[in-house]
Amino acid sequence: MLTFEDVTNNPQIREYIRRTEQYMKSIGYTDHGFTHVEIAARRAQELAVMAGMSKREQELAAMTGYCHDMGNFLGRTQHHYWAALLFSQVFQEQLPPIELAAAMQAIAAHDKEDVDVPSKLTACLVIADKSDVRSSRVFDKSSANLLLDIHDRVNNAVIENKLQLDAKKKIITLKLKINTSQAPVMEYFEIFSERMTYCRHSAKTLGCKFELVINDFRLL
């Protein structure tokens, strides 16, 4: 049976992630490479554990977290579809159809414009992915770039990021510490309000509530 470790050691997958990392950096985006997908994989698995999903679903959650952004090197706008198709191309012989289709659906849905959360697996991936905001995602920290690029500015201002999971109360809390001299909290909302809506819908799919706490103030 295909394991998460097999996925992380697969040379094709590693090359797709490496090339994505390189490409996204070259077009001025934040980190979409190994650090980001490792965080997404770990968080997706932790969310699956919290939601009481089966051991196998927990493993699938980690796999989708690791593979969700590897389609970016083929084109940014449809990268979620590319990643789902690449995933199926690489693993179709090694996963039963039910697992393959579930993983493809989660990967394809992680970045759609319509807020559509078709499964618990998707919900885990969406929260794991969208919650990864941090200063180390920013490659170009020059003041000229930070002045111009609001995404980089807001990510760069996030000095602490914790995803707290309370299984008993069924509350998922994203706790951020933002350096407000670098970016006001309002800018965070300007950029991330859509993402936070996506997280709220996803938490609901897991039977949980999503909370956002910035600098000790609860905003959601």
Ligand SMILES: [Fe+2]
């Ligand atoms: Fe993505």
Ligand SMILES: [Fe+2]
């Ligand atoms: Fe991502």
